[in-house]
Amino acid sequence: MRTLAHPSRDEMRLDTVLAALADPVRRTVACKLNDAFGDHACATFELPVSKSTATYHFRTLREAGVIRQEYEGTKIMNTLRKDDLDARFPGLLDAVFAAQAIERAET
Template identity: 50%
Template sequence: MNTQTVGRITDHLAAEDITLQGVLDALTDPVRRSIVRQLFDAEDGMACGTFDINVTRSTSTHHFKVLRRAGILRQEYVGTVKTNSLRRTDLDRALPGLLDAIITAARHEAGR
């Protein structure tokens, strides 16, 4: 994205603080697993309002916050749009293979 980032979201978990327990706790909810699956499949970051989730805006805000604080996604403002991206490198370094396993399981779950 070539647009200038104008806002900062400062409560991202440091990469070295990502834990298995934190990631698994964050992914207990099927809506959050869906968000992660959609981000994994996206070529670029996604704006909050573009996800295919059937929850209220305040509930979606909560889900994004849980994922951000667990170290699963990064949020930043690009112009006035809050974008989300997976922290693939950080997750793969902290928990090798876990993200791929989660995505495989989430796809299986979504296909039922």
């Protein structure tokens, strides 16, 4: 069973979390995980980048502590680490998602 490294709550850095969420592709991933129930394989996201670039963005999110990634067969299941982030930086994630929703609504 392959496992992937995740930062603990207190290892999460604001620099890294904000940088992770500053990228539109990564913010899209986080928002979709927030909207949806349960977890989702990387391949289900239909991102406007290549597979290897997608891997890079998922890894960036995981290493920042925004998502949790766990192997399930050959797939990786992704979940938003909402509880952890809310504990670490209260209100941050919700504010970002709200902001994203606002910006989206104005096309």
